[in-house]
Amino acid sequence: MSNNNIVQNLFNNFDIIKYPLFVGILLSITASILGVVLVLKRYSMIGDGLSHISFGVYAVAIGLGFTDTPILVVIPIVVLAAYILLRIGESKKIKSDAAIALFSSSALAIGYIVGSMKHGGFTIDINSLMFGSIVFANKQDLIIMAITAAIVIGTFVLLYHRIFSVTFDESFAKATGIHTRLFNILFASLTAITIVIGMRIMGTLLISSIIIFPSLSSMQVFKKFKHVIFSSAIISVVAFLVAFFIFTNYPFGASVVVVNLIFFIIFATIGKLSNRYARE
Amino acid sequence: MILVSKNLVIGYENRVVLKDVNLEINEGDYVCLFGNNGAGKSTLVKTILGLIPKLKGEITFSKDISQRSIGYLPQHNDNLDNFPASVYEVVRSGCLNRIKNRPFYTKKEIQRTKEMLKILEIEDLENRSFSELSGGQKQKVLLARALCATDKVLILDEPFAGLDGATAKKLYTTLDKINKELGVTLIIVSHFIEDLLRHANKVIHLSQSCLFCGNPEEYKEHLKKEYLLSRYQTVIEGD
Numbered sequence: 001m002s003n004n005n006i007v008q009n010l011f012n013n014f015d016i017i018k019y020p021l022f023v024g025i026l027l028s029i030t031a032s033i034l035g036v037v038l039v040l041k042r043y044s045m046i047g048d049g050l051s052h053i054s055f056g057v058y059a060v061a062i063g064l065g066f067t068d069t070p071i072l073v074v075i076p077i078v079v080l081a082a083y084i085l086l087r088i089g090e091s092k093k094i095k096s097d098a099a100i101a102l103f104s105s106s107a108l109a110i111g112y113i114v115g116s117m118k119h120g121g122f123t124i125d126i127n128s129l130m131f132g133s134i135v136f137a138n139k140q141d142l143i144i145m146a147i148t149a150a151i152v153i154g155t156f157v158l159l160y161h162r163i164f165s166v167t168f169d170e171s172f173a174k175a176t177g178i179h180t181r182l183f184n185i186l187f188a189s190l191t192a193i194t195i196v197i198g199m200r201i202m203g204t205l206l207i208s209s210i211i212i213f214p215s216l217s218s219m220q221v222f223k224k225f226k227h228v229i230f231s232s233a234i235i236s237v238v239a240f241l242v243a244f245f246i247f248t249n250y251p252f253g254a255s256v257v258v259v260n261l262i263f264f265i266i267f268a269t270i271g272k273l274s275n276r277y278a279r280e
Numbered sequence: 281m282i283l284v285s286k287n288l289v290i291g292y293e294n295r296v297v298l299k300d301v302n303l304e305i306n307e308g309d310y311v312c313l314f315g316n317n318g319a320g321k322s323t324l325v326k327t328i329l330g331l332i333p334k335l336k337g338e339i340t341f342s343k344d345i346s347q348r349s350i351g352y353l354p355q356h357n358d359n360l361d362n363f364p365a366s367v368y369e370v371v372r373s374g375c376l377n378r379i380k381n382r383p384f385y386t387k388k389e390i391q392r393t394k395e396m397l398k399i400l401e402i403e404d405l406e407n408r409s410f411s412e413l414s415g416g417q418k419q420k421v422l423l424a425r426a427l428c429a430t431d432k433v434l435i436l437d438e439p440f441a442g443l444d445g446a447t448a449k450k451l452y453t454t455l456d457k458i459n460k461e462l463g464v465t466l467i468i469v470s471h472f473i474e475d476l477l478r479h480a481n482k483v484i485h486l487s488q489s490c491l492f493c494g495n496p497e498e499y500k501e502h503l504k505k506e507y508l509l510s511r512y513q514t515v516i517e518g519d
Contacts, residue, residue, distance in 0.1 A: 161373065161385065227364070
């Protein structure tokens with residue numbers, strides 16, 4: 001019966017849910033395949049840092065009056081921030097994890113202060129920026145997300161072998177003549193765009209989980225690069241759909257994370273078991 | 281001649297690590313690059329490979345060699361230990377300097393990959409996951425990858441680090457084969473000078489500048505003299 005209701009609802013409300021649904025699917029695919037590279041390059045923290053910075057920039061943009069299309073202001077600034085974080089990660093002088101923590105909490109604090117100056121408080125609900133809300137997704141998000149997804153998937157298809165090499169061993173890749181810095185900038189920019197759009201749906205505090213969780217889950221079971229990329233995209237989309245259609249009564253971003261957590265536990269168990277049997 | 285450097289100064293940004301580096305490496309050489317920690321061995325290797333820019337001086341390659349066509353086995357990297365990749369994928373990635381602007385590999389590169397797997401006797405590992413291999417096997421896979429990238433010169437940065445005695449010995453046999461049978465010039469950075477001297481035909485000792493550059497016999501003499509000199513000085517100063 002409840003299943004019937006869901007399907008019925010789907011058809012009745014398709015106009016309302018079509019933007020969140022498609023933005024969510026594209027976001028899940030993009031975030032998870034970028035996540036494979038970020039996790040393997042040990043850049044997971046950059047994803048987390050970027051989401052906090054997006055929040056800060058977002059809040060400042062709203063505070064300064066760019067209320068109509070803040071996203072077009074936020075994206076370039078966050079891309080720049082991604083580039084800076086990457087440079088910090090490359091330098092050996094600064095401890096990059098500490099630097100990222102510093103950056104992200106400062107951005108969060110400044111954003112909150114500037115954002116609350118206007119009208120003596122936040123104009124849009126701060127809770128939804130922190131934890132996300134699926135109703136945020138609109139046509140503009142869908143267009144930007146579709147372009148980003150196309151670029152990400154296209155990049156992975158055309159540059160797959162180079163991406164593998166840069167991710168596996170950057171110094172060797174550089175020695176064979178690959179422009180590794182260009183690759184890193186490309187990845188940081190795509191991650192930044194994905195996060196800016198995704199954080200309004202998933203929330204500042206939860207967005208980095210959809211980047212990290214699917215690839216970690218699939219790495220428990222799959223041991224080849226291509227398989228990891230495909231499976232994490234599938235895991236991510238399935239987790240999104242489960243949260244979207246079944247956990248309808250719960251906060252959306254949090255549900256996605258919990259479903260991903262359950263997937264991770266399942267995959268980790270399968271991985272452990274198959275390792276044990278392989279040894280015997 | 282494979283490469284010649286004249287009055288080369290290397291380092292990072294404003295910090296000079298090595299100066300007055302004058303060396304010549306010839307075809308078929310088996311070069312041992314030796315020096316204390318922080319003497320600039322890796323920095324020199326990275327400069328030769330073009331990973332970091334040189335600060336001053338000259339470095340010239342023979343006509344049929346470019347920086348891109350040098351095979352490279354980097355220092356051990358923890359990142360690689362749990363990486364989800366098949367042995368085949370890893371070895372094949374060494375062919376990337378041959379595919380120019382094409383997005384995919386052609387038969388030629390695939391054949392080369394198979395050939396290198398065969399030369400290093402790791403064909404049976406082809407479909408295994410890189411993360412499941414032992415230290416010695418991993419090193420062989422990375423060596424096969426480096427060989428995919430080059431016909432002429434191979435630079436190995438601390439290839440024996442973390443290997444036990446027996447595995448290291450096997451690696452020496454493999455390296456001899458690569459040097460003698462395939463005619464690949466080897467440049468090896470290592471701490472294990474004793475073992476390496478038996479195989480190498482040229483020793484370069486680095487410390488602030490090029491302290492010594494010659495064949496192993498001369499190097500042993502040089503070390504003896506240094507040792508006697510330091511003994512002599514201790515005796516004198518001691519009294």
